[in-house]
Amino acid sequence: MDKICIENLTVRYSDGAESLKNINLSIPEKTITVIFGPAGGGKSTLLRTLNRLNDLGDVAELSGSVIMNGVNLLDRQTDVIGLRRKIGMVFSRPVTLPLTIFQNVSYGLEVAGERRKPVLQNAVESALKQAALWDEVYDRLQDPANALSGGQQQRLCIARTLALKPEVLMLDEPTSALDPLSTAKIEGLLMDLKNELTVILAPHNTQQAARLAEYAAFFLQGELVEEGDGTQMFMKPRKKKTQDYIMGRFG
Amino acid sequence: MILTPRNKQKIGIAGLIALSTITVLPIVALVIYILVLGLPAISWDFITSFPQDGMRAGGILPAILGTVYLTIGTAIFSVPPGIAAAIYLVEYAPDNTITRLIRIAMINLAGIPSVVYGLFGLGMFVIFLKFGTSILAASLTLSIMTLPVIISTTEEALRSVPNSFRVVSISLGASRWQTIWRIVLPQSIPGIITGIILGLERAAGETAPIMFTGAAFFLPLLPNTPLDPTMALPYHLFVIATQIPGMPVQVQYGTVLVLLAFVLGMNVIATLIRSRARKKRQW
16 A cells, blocks of 8 residues: 655755655555665655655745645645644754653644643653653653753654654654664664554665665665665665665765 | 964963953943942932932932833833844745845944934924823834844844754644744743843933933923823933033932943843853753
């Protein structure tokens, strides 16, 4: 089952930064899809387009369509705020909001208008458990979030996204600023999460891509070179460029 | 002496210390001078009673209260629009020619001599809008003068909030306004308050903008409504320094000291707020 269908997507920024050229890609449901390739290939642009964070930047050209649940996400009429609740995003640097641990997780629900204390408490607890952070923070939920370690902060960022019960979770190099232990925790977490939702991951190195990919797409300079089954891609890539990149011949 | 890098550094540091001393010295000298000459005049009576004997004796209560009224009036008319304008400029305005023009206009507004504001206030508020010489007209005039200060310091405070907070908040489904209200403003409020106080402090010490618009030479009564004129410390100082023959020096410097304490007091509050907020800062 495909969760998201990207058709003829072209994105170009007015400052000439990383762009996307005529991308066609289907992202399977409840699977980890890995989007990999060298820097500047268009990975971040793709993620930012999917939840319309691009609206904040200066996009010079945007065409094509991204269909999820039968709706074109790029349509002007699309309810962007509702969309961002359905497609959660985790960034490469763990940016906690300047609030308490609890408030960081409840933030998304509160801005959505949820005020009932018990509802918020339940949501925060289950999101933190889902992000494997509850045991480490349950006794200090009212502490400022930036008191946590880098790895904990990143799991907090995942938790606050999960609190919104998203259908899709996108992660843009989520472990690039973390130590190997924290990285392993987050990778384990993603393997669990994919049973419940669709995960789109832009890993920061090829090894992580190979470890996690169930479905994979290789991006090079704004073009989609190859996509397909993850294991297949890393064992026996069809295209020469993909093979060269995986073997470490460039990038 | 040989000019080794080490010696060069010593000479450099000595030069910097000398120059800093030269800058600070006049200020220290000024404050000491005012304290020595002014302190003998200060008493409870001096700050709580009316002037007597053609202002040569008695207290300066009406001037002190007048300056308080004018400062409050200025705050009312300059703080809300100033903050709103800064929020618009930083968070909403597109980066285009019009926005840039507004910024240039504001920078120039801050550079206009205060007497020009006074004349504008006279024409606009006193005569055209028929407020007469009054607290209202003077406060409005001071507000126009204060606005650029408040807008630019608030802008700076808003800009100092990392953009990543805004992106994260928006990615969690918050609207722009929710992001500003819940994340940006709480983080920038100390900076905004500092800017407000610095702007008001300047307004409280100005003479030129109020001398045509609301300040009185002498009033036997305190103002009853915002449409009454008022005495004010800076203007009172101008009056007793230049317009009254046989004025005791003591009273003059006592008045200077009170004005200085008023303005410096506001400055100290601003500094305290800023340093307390630095400690609580969350990033």
